[in-house]
Amino acid sequence: MATQHDNALTRALAGLPGPLPPSGVIHIAIPHASRFTIVGNHLAQHAELSLVAIGIGVHIQSMPAGSEVGIKALAARFTEGExxxxxxxxxxxxxxxxxxxxARLANGRVVTRTVFCNQPGAVLRAGAVAAPPLPVAPVPVAAPVAPAPPPAPEPPPTPEPTPVPQEAHPPVRLPSRTAPKPPRRPLPQPRELTPELRQTASALLADLRSHAKELVLSEVDVEELVPGVAxxxxxxxxxxxxxxxxxxxxPQPPKYPAKIVKHRLTVLLPPPLPGAGELAPARRTVVIPLQNCDRCDRAFRAREPGHCRGCRSDLMAAAA
Incomplete structure (x- = not known):
């Protein structure tokens, strides 16, 4: 079976037009006849979304309307946790x-409506997504009426319009372009940007392209990102x-290297190292136990059994 599959793959590669690339992925694109979903590269190659978010977005877009796509439903379907x-x-x-x-239904019940947009940019440009059109029943067309004898033909009867059914639920509208977005976290800032910190941060940013050829930053980008590295x-x-x-x-290909570096400097910032006092173990409180005096049976605190302070004074006075 493996040999048959390899032979078919070899024939398919031989039929590709043009020379094959020396490295990287090679696509064998066979048009789908059924069960396929069109996904935009703005989602499949998003520079700021995680791979899990891209995969879940593609999965939700491929599901029919009315499918359960909540956290528990997705956790039951995939191996990732809630x-x-x-x-x-x-x-x-x-x-x-x-x-x-x-949203509140006609019966007063409050539900959560989940709406997925395959092109958020187009939705924002349009201002809002209009509610789906109401279903309209076809208007019956009257049969043609034969002309009556003179003096004049009788006009055909006017058909009555079919009432349009009212929508059971309120329309779902997405936020317009004026709706507030959650604020982005600002780039981290040092307590004091010393010349030494600035020099080290600038050199590290300028040298990133030596370790990742995709991260070519301009001088303006380096100057803007220096406080984050500092x-x-x-x-x-x-x-x-x-x-x-x-x-x-x-991410491949990284369209905006400076944005990727800024995002990682912001969300991956580690906490400050704790001080020596915070790492020291807590001091144990020494509790001196209660003892009963061997002479008067009065309770007193001492590490060892013996006499209370009053009895010790009496014994010392008697001995003197």
Whole structure:
């Protein structure tokens, strides 16, 4: 079976027009006749969405209307946990692909409506998505009436319009372009941008293209991103650790390198190192136990059994 598959693949590659690329993926594109979904590259190759968010977005877009696409439904379908799926859905919401709105039905019940937009940019340009048109029943056409004898033909009867059924639920409208978006987190800033921090941060940013050829930053980009790198350095993060965080698992192709670096500097910023006092173990409180005096049986605190303070004074006075 494997040999038959390999032979078919070899024949398919031989039929591709033009020379094959020396490296990278090779596409064998066979048109679909059924069960396919058209997905825009703006989603499949999104520069800021995680791979989980892109996959869930493609899955939701391929599902028919009315399908359950909540967190629990997706967690039951895929191996990712509810926390990962919830984070991916929030990413899709932040970039306009997914909208979850609360709506009240005619019976007073409040439900959550989930709307997925395959082109958020087009929705924003249009201002809002209009409600789907109401179904209109066809108007019956009267049969032609034969002309009556003179003096004049009788006019055909006027058909009565069929009433349009009222919509059971209120229309779902997406937010317009004036709706407020969640604010983006600002680039981290150091407490003090010293000349040493600025020089190290600038050199690290300019050298990124030596470790990831896609991250070619302009001088303006480097100047803008220097405070973010300086904030990492100020928190005692080594330059090689910063470089690894900025160059590992880059999206392909990265359309906006500066935006990718800014996003990672913002969301991956580690917390400051704790001080020595915070790492020291808590001091244990020493509790001295209660003892009963061997002479008067009065309770007193001491590490060892013996006499209370009053009895000790009496014994010392008697001995003197």
């Amino acid at each position: 926390t990962t799926i919830a984070s991916a859905l929030r990413e899709l919401e932040a970039h306009g692909y997914l909208h979850r709105n609360r 904030a990492w350095l100020e928190r005692d993060v080594r330059p090689d650790a910063i470089r690894h965080a900025l160059t590992t698992e880059l």
